[in-house]
Amino acid sequence: MADIANTSRPRLADKARLKWDAVRGKHLLLFPEGVLVLNPTAHEILELCDGHRTFEEIIKTLGERYQNNTIEGDVKEILQKLADKNFVKVDG
Amino acid sequence: MKMEQTRPYSLLCELTYRCPLQCPYCSNPIDFARHNDELGADEWKRVLTEAAALGVVQAHFSGGEPLLRADIPEIIRHARELDLYTNLSTGGTLLTEKLAAELREAELDSLQVSIQDADGTESDRMAGGAPSFEKKLRAARLARAAGFPLTLNVVLHRQNIGRIERIIAMAEELGAERLELANTQFNGWALKNRAALIPTRAQVEQAAAIAHAAQQRLKGRMEILYVRPDYFEQYPKPCLNGWGRMFLTVTADGTALPCQTAREITGLTFENVRQRSLTEIWFVSESFQKFRGTDWLPEPCQSCPRKKMDFGGCRCQAFFLTSDANATDPACSLSPRHDLITQALTEAETGADQTLIYRNAVESARQLLP
Numbered sequence: 001m002a003d004i005a006n007t008s009r010p011r012l013a014d015k016a017r018l019k020w021d022a023v024r025g026k027h028l029l030l031f032p033e034g035v036l037v038l039n040p041t042a043h044e045i046l047e048l049c050d051g052h053r054t055f056e057e058i059i060k061t062l063g064e065r066y067q068n069n070t071i072e073g074d075v076k077e078i079l080q081k082l083a084d085k086n087f088v089k090v091d092g
Numbered sequence: 093m094k095m096e097q098t099r100p101y102s103l104l105c106e107l108t109y110r111c112p113l114q115c116p117y118c119s120n121p122i123d124f125a126r127h128n129d130e131l132g133a134d135e136w137k138r139v140l141t142e143a144a145a146l147g148v149v150q151a152h153f154s155g156g157e158p159l160l161r162a163d164i165p166e167i168i169r170h171a172r173e174l175d176l177y178t179n180l181s182t183g184g185t186l187l188t189e190k191l192a193a194e195l196r197e198a199e200l201d202s203l204q205v206s207i208q209d210a211d212g213t214e215s216d217r218m219a220g221g222a223p224s225f226e227k228k229l230r231a232a233r234l235a236r237a238a239g240f241p242l243t244l245n246v247v248l249h250r251q252n253i254g255r256i257e258r259i260i261a262m263a264e265e266l267g268a269e270r271l272e273l274a275n276t277q278f279n280g281w282a283l284k285n286r287a288a289l290i291p292t293r294a295q296v297e298q299a300a301a302i303a304h305a306a307q308q309r310l311k312g313r314m315e316i317l318y319v320r321p322d323y324f325e326q327y328p329k330p331c332l333n334g335w336g337r338m339f340l341t342v343t344a345d346g347t348a349l350p351c352q353t354a355r356e357i358t359g360l361t362f363e364n365v366r367q368r369s370l371t372e373i374w375f376v377s378e379s380f381q382k383f384r385g386t387d388w389l390p391e392p393c394q395s396c397p398r399k400k401m402d403f404g405g406c407r408c409q410a411f412f413l414t415s416d417a418n419a420t421d422p423a424c425s426l427s428p429r430h431d432l433i434t435q436a437l438t439e440a441e442t443g444a445d446q447t448l449i450y451r452n453a454v455e456s457a458r459q460l461l462p
Binding site for chain 1: 102152
């Protein structure tokens with residue numbers, strides 16, 4: 001599978017939706033017949049996957065937030081895993 | 093046993109047991125025809141409100157055929173107002189462009205259409221009743237045109253598993269985002285039809301290889317779920333990830349169940365949402381406590397290192413095959429009654445044919461005769 005390009009604009013798949021679960025105090029990713037309990041990092045990444053921001057912009061935003069410019073590899077790995085499971089679209 | 097603090101994530105709403113189809117592996121209870129006192133829309137809304145407060149984040153609407161209910165958009169809209177993820181599972185024959193638009197308007201999240209086969213004649217024969225295959229294809233296209241993420245559900249058995257490649261191609265052609273290939277689970281109706289439906293080991297292995305190759309090929313485009321049949325496995329499946337742990341079902345007549353098949357287990361009393369709140373039923377009712385956790389497990393499960401992985405397997409299967417819902421699931425190779433499974437597998441290899449018993453009101457009544 002091709003690498004995620006800097007210009008790609010990741011977005012949640014149509015079937016997937018983020019939800020704040022007030023009963024459990026957790027961020028969730030919901031999809032048909034399944035629930036993923038998100039850790040704070042995964043949630044922050046997914047919140048930025050709005051189909052408008054490019055991958056490069058997402059890295060920049062997170063890098064500034066954490067004062068860390070070595071996060072690209074980790075974010076790419078998380079997004080690629082979510083894309084392989086069809087929760088996130090990264091093409092184009 | 094200490095009070096379980098676990099809360100359910102998912103609620104299955106079986107809105108009606110009525111259905112224009114008659115699939116011989118239907119998951120509805122054998123005696124479905126006598127439970128015809130359906131909950132009304134206001135009652136369903138109350139159930140959904142209680143469910144959301146209890147921790148449910150996902151509502152799955154099925155039946156029978158849920159589109160037989162004219163109030164379905166209203167019920168779904170209420171679930172969405174509660175910020176539940178909503179999923180509708182239909183046989184497809186009643187979906188129209190207008191209804192698809194109404195469901196979209198109600199903000200339904202995801203739509204699943206069941207198709208019985210990639211071969212139209214065979215699909216119609218398995219679904220029983222009036223021809224349905226063309227209507228199902230049309231429903232899948234209407235769902236895509238309305239903008240829904242589409243899941244195609246196909247139950248696999250010895251009569252269609254050989255066409256798994258065509259089934260995958262059909263799902264691709266229809267633009268499905270997910271394809272659920274679930275081997276028949278032999279409880280209830282399916283158990284009555286087991287000789288006609290159980291695949292051979294060679295069929296299962298070949299289908300698994302094709303499904304896995306397609307999963308790789310379609311990665312990132314279409315998700316394929318291939319659920320291996322537990323009869324062919326060494327250990328039982330972790331049914332619902334544990335009894336009364338993550339899922340609950342409310343049936344057409346308001347009975348609250350840990351799983352949709354559980355009402356077949358005699359000797360357990362299941363409570364009704366008309367008499368008691370969902371929260372009370374979940375936390376304190378006898379039926380939900382009965383097989384929760386692992387304290388109740390018999391041997392060989394109790395001393396088994398896998399007990400927290402599979403919870404002794406499927407309670408309904410244990411009941412159907414051994415008449416004892418407390419028993420180890422016979423699908424487990426360590427079960428003292430695993431012979432019940434190996435015997436069925438032997439019969440599958442020799443190919444015992446059987447006429448299908450269709451799931452309809454007449455058969456439902458007939459099967460209850462002594």
